[in-house]
Amino acid sequence: xxSVTLKDVAKAAGVSYATVSRALSGSPQIGSDTRERxxxxxxxxxYTTNYVARSMVMKKTDLIGLVVPSVDxxxxxxxxxYAEMSARSHGYNIMLCxxxxxxxxxxxxxxxxxxxxxxxxxxxxxxxxxxxxIRAYTDQxxxxxxxxxxxxxxxxxxxxxxxxxxxIGTKYLYDLGHRDILYFGRRHxxxxxxxxxxxxxACQELGLQQRFFNSEFTRSSVNNGYxxxxxxxxxxxxxxxxxxSTDSNALGILKAADELRIDIPGRLSLIGFDNIPSxxxxxxxxxxxxxxxxxxxxxxxxxxxxxxENGTQGYVHQILMPTLVKRGTCREIG
Amino acid sequence: xxSVTLKDVAKAAGVSYATVSRALSGSPQIGSDTRERxxxxxxxxxYTTNYVARSMVMKKTDLIGLVVPSVDxxxxxxxxxYAEMSARSHGYNIMLCxxxxxxxxxxxxxxxxxxxxxxxxxxxxxxxxxxxxIRAYTDQxxxxxxxxxxxxxxxxxxxxxxxxxxxIGTKYLYDLGHRDILYFGRRHxxxxxxxxxxxxxACQELGLQQRFFNSEFTRSSVNNGYxxxxxxxxxxxxxxxxxxSTDSNALGILKAADELRIDIPGRLSLIGFDNIPSxxxxxxxxxxxxxxxxxxxxxxxxxxxxxxENGTQGYVHQILMPTLVKRGTCREIG
DNA sequence: CGAAAAATCGCAAACGTTTCCGCTTTATTT
DNA sequence: AAATAAAGCGGAAACGTTTGCGATTTTTCG
Numbered sequence: 248x249x250s251v252t253l254k255d256v257a258k259a260a261g262v263s264y265a266t267v268s269r270a271l272s273g274s275p276q277i278g279s280d281t282r283e284r285x286x287x288x289x290x291x292x293x294y295t296t297n298y299v300a301r302s303m304v305m306k307k308t309d310l311i312g313l314v315v316p317s318v319d320x321x322x323x324x325x326x327x328x329y330a331e332m333s334a335r336s337h338g339y340n341i342m343l344c345x346x347x348x349x350x351x352x353x354x355x356x357x358x359x360x361x362x363x364x365x366x367x368x369x370x371x372x373x374x375x376x377x378x379x380x381i382r383a384y385t386d387q388x389x390x391x392x393x394x395x396x397x398x399x400x401x402x403x404x405x406x407x408x409x410x411x412x413x414x415i416g417t418k419y420l421y422d423l424g425h426r427d428i429l430y431f432g433r434r435h436x437x438x439x440x441x442x443x444x445x446x447x448x449a450c451q452e453l454g455l456q457q458r459f460f461n462s463e464f465t466r467s468s469v470n471n472g473y474x475x476x477x478x479x480x481x482x483x484x485x486x487x488x489x490x491x492s493t494d495s496n497a498l499g500i501l502k503a504a505d506e507l508r509i510d511i512p513g514r515l516s517l518i519g520f521d522n523i524p525s526x527x528x529x530x531x532x533x534x535x536x537x538x539x540x541x542x543x544x545x546x547x548x549x550x551x552x553x554x555x556e557n558g559t560q561g562y563v564h565q566i567l568m569p570t571l572v573k574r575g576t577c578r579e580i581g
Numbered sequence: 582x583x584s585v586t587l588k589d590v591a592k593a594a595g596v597s598y599a600t601v602s603r604a605l606s607g608s609p610q611i612g613s614d615t616r617e618r619x620x621x622x623x624x625x626x627x628y629t630t631n632y633v634a635r636s637m638v639m640k641k642t643d644l645i646g647l648v649v650p651s652v653d654x655x656x657x658x659x660x661x662x663y664a665e666m667s668a669r670s671h672g673y674n675i676m677l678c679x680x681x682x683x684x685x686x687x688x689x690x691x692x693x694x695x696x697x698x699x700x701x702x703x704x705x706x707x708x709x710x711x712x713x714x715i716r717a718y719t720d721q722x723x724x725x726x727x728x729x730x731x732x733x734x735x736x737x738x739x740x741x742x743x744x745x746x747x748x749i750g751t752k753y754l755y756d757l758g759h760r761d762i763l764y765f766g767r768r769h770x771x772x773x774x775x776x777x778x779x780x781x782x783a784c785q786e787l788g789l790q791q792r793f794f795n796s797e798f799t800r801s802s803v804n805n806g807y808x809x810x811x812x813x814x815x816x817x818x819x820x821x822x823x824x825x826s827t828d829s830n831a832l833g834i835l836k837a838a839d840e841l842r843i844d845i846p847g848r849l850s851l852i853g854f855d856n857i858p859s860x861x862x863x864x865x866x867x868x869x870x871x872x873x874x875x876x877x878x879x880x881x882x883x884x885x886x887x888x889x890e891n892g893t894q895g896y897v898h899q900i901l902m903p904t905l906v907k908r909g910t911c912r913e914i915g
Numbered sequence: 916c917g918a919a920a921a922a923t924c925g926c927a928a929a930c931g932t933t934t935c936c937g938c939t940t941t942a943t944t945t
Numbered sequence: 946a947a948a949t950a951a952a953g954c955g956g957a958a959a960c961g962t963t964t965g966c967g968a969t970t971t972t973t974c975g
Contacts, residue, residue: 250695250721252931263955268933278953295696299636300931303960308633313677318652319662321858328653331679335690340697343647343677345665356669361584362629363674387584469862502863524655528803529836530864586961597925602963612923634961637930 251294260288271296302364311551312360314344314353316373321523322540323371326393329544330369337552339366346373350380357381361388367551369393375436378402389554393547394538396437397564403554405547405565409438409520412536412569413445416490416518419571421453424580425488425516429458431479431500432467432492442492442520458486467492472499480507487580488516494523494535501531501576512578522572532575539567585628594622605630636698645885646694648678648687650707655857656874657705660727663878664703671886673700680707684714691715695722701885703727709770712736723888727881728872730771731898737888739881739899743772743854746870746903747779750824750852753905755787758914759822759850763792765813765834766801766826776826776854792820801826806833814841821850821914828853828860828869835865835910846912856906866909873901 257264262281270277270285302308311334315323331341342365346353353373360368367389372378378392378400385402392404413430420428428450434440443459450457460479472491476499491497497519504511511517519526522537546565553559591598596615604611604619611619636642645668649657665675676699680687687707694702701723706712712726712734719736726738747764754762762784768774777793784791794813806825810833825831831853838845845851853860856871880899887893 254931264932265934265956266954268931269954272933274934276953281953295692297931298697299633299642300960301933302633303637303931303962304933306960317662318665319659321655321658324655324658325653327677328651328679331652331677332681335678340693341677343661343665343675344669345662347666358629359674363632473863498862505863525859525862528832528859528862528865529807529839531862588961598962599926599964600924602961603924606963608964610923615923631961634930635963637932637961638963640930 250297251292252297253294256285256288256292256294259292260285308364308366309339310342310363310365311339311548312342312344312357312363312365312368312370314346314356314360314368314370316347316371317345318343319345321525322394322521322538325524325540326371326544329541330393330548333545333548337548339548339552346370348373350374350376353377354380357384366555367391369547369551371395389551391547391551391554394438394543396441396566398437401562403550403562403564405543405550405567406438407538407543407569408566409441409569410445410448412520412538413442413490413492414449415569415571416520416536417446417449417455418453419573420488420490420516420518420577421449421455423488423516423577426455427458427486428455428488428490429460429486430490430492431460431472431476432496433461439492446490467495469495469498469502472496473502474499476500476503477507480504480509484509484515486515488518488577491517491519494519494521494526494533497533497535497576498525498531501533512576516577516580518577520569526572526574534574534577535572536569537572538569542567584631585626586631587628590619590623590626590628593626594619642698642700643673644676644697644699645673645882646676646678646691646697646699646702646704648680648690648694648702648704650681650705651679652677653679655859656728656855656872659858659874660705660878663875664727664882667879667882671882673882673886680704682707684708684710687711688714691718700889701725703881703885705729723885725881725885725888728772728877730775730900732771735896737884737896737898739877739884739901740772741872741877741903742900743775743903744779744782746854746872747776747824747826748783749903749905750854750870751780751783751789752787753907754822754824754850754852754911755783755789757822757850757911760789761792761820762789762822762824763794763820764824764826765794765810766830767795773826780824801829803829803832803836806830807836808833810834810837811841814838814843818843818849821848822911823849823851825851825853828855828857828867831867831869831910832859832865835867846910850911850914852911854903860906860908868908868911869906870903871906872903876901 253264253267257267267285270282313330318324318327334341344356346356369391371393372395394406396406397404430446434443447457472495480503491500497517519533519535522535526533526535587598587601591601601619604616647664652658652661668675678690680690695718703725705727706729726736728740730740731738764780768777781791806829814837825834831851853867853869856869860867860869
């Protein structure tokens, strides 16, 4: 279990360990002959540089803390995947933390990450309170928020243009002939507020009546979408399409509709938001608005890297464009 | 950005920094009055212990490297989630690495993890070759394999009893009246070999003919399941049920069947394996075999902790029981 | 009241790196 | 050939922590 250190190969090579360190790091003040000899020796002896020791003196861990409410969630899993890939390709590693549903744990993990001396933190907030919750720490370490739009808060973030997403979605529904479109979902976060706004803007432009049905739940899951949709369908259905604020909710609606034999897309068109993998399944084929998760993750680590490596100070807000993904749950009507 | 160190609070408290360290760690050789004073001071000054410095002297990072082919995969995301939660509750943090599809990258990331001085490695292998691929490193650091059955290899692992899963699945199909059950899937890993064996065993016991249709793909995805299923359905359907070796494949089969208007479960019963979240969606409701992902993850970190903390040396093989999840894709015939 | 024992605390080494600075040795120039 | 420059390398400090050991003070007890 005892690993070989610089000293070990230095002794074997008959040089000082400073020399070995320089040889490895490609310092120009080492002769090319000794360098080759040392490198070969390191290889033979199985030397790997101890990153924790290196971090000590470099005051840099090449570590990025990634905190997500739950990686066990298709959306965040995808973000986490691309973030890790991108980070590693730039020499960083990811320390993963699930912040769970409560703010206490969220605060705990960012504190923990600070103790670990991460160079930066990438956080997808669990609630609109997250910003306040961890603000005490965000000035101690470069931080960028991911996926949640913070509007004009003094905090860097990258998010999708949620407003635009619902805007193009409703227009699409309109183009298909729909004139009565119900918006299904709460406005408990800025992200969801913006989604509602995009819908409202489109309605105004198109001369449509705005109609809302608010989910009472903070966390959108297919199950609470389902529960709520049952309540919705207990009332008269005087609309021809539903815009669900998330795919999860849309899936719940689908489930309730199937149960009540309300034909989708026959009687009701349905469109979701996020484009999570489950939407692309057979029998589901949910039309939705795609959040460019890959680009979001990549841009977020780029932004973070810029702060870390160049000490960039300002707050930059990166807004990426979502796109419409036409599948099977929206139908043209006459 | 400069964080406060032991020295800083020591100076402020008028004691040596050794005293501060001991006060924080609860050493008995510190007076309770000074201890309280110091703790309060630490709190006021916002001191957090530097884990990388601590790791240096402790020769322990409290870090577990988690390598998965891709967290962007429901099955692994779930494992990752529970592993992180469990690890953190025991004082460990997770360093996440996607090993991707190729062995080179897998080897790269475990090397990298070693350089990071992780206390242990939790790895869900990307292929049967993983064991050989990283064997050079698995004796340098406690390692446990997750989700892949390694049979009698000298390597600790926790996996589901895959053989038992297909066994109970086939029996379930039999009890529903099915006498011609096709097994759909390759046997490219031990895990899948075992799944096939469970099916074979059940067939023998029940006097059923064994019928295989092999997927040519290493990675099972709904898409290649779909492609293959189309080929399958081009031939006469002289069976009444399909046992898909993975849910992903089952989903692909479902897609192909829908396209060809082969009624599931009307004409064909279908059962999958893994119980990924997508199986529980409306319109899908795939009957499947559940791998106890939560327990698997938890047991794996327990096993790893045992190796790390107690230096346990032997190889332990933990096999967890899968269970049948009855949903909507299997029908009684008769 | 004096001595031994117990209770507190400080000193300094150690963990494995990186890098500044200085010391040789060799090459270059006049 | 002497002086200067350049190249190659070693010594040692520093990063922030833990901990064995010694030093000092306080308590205890005969």
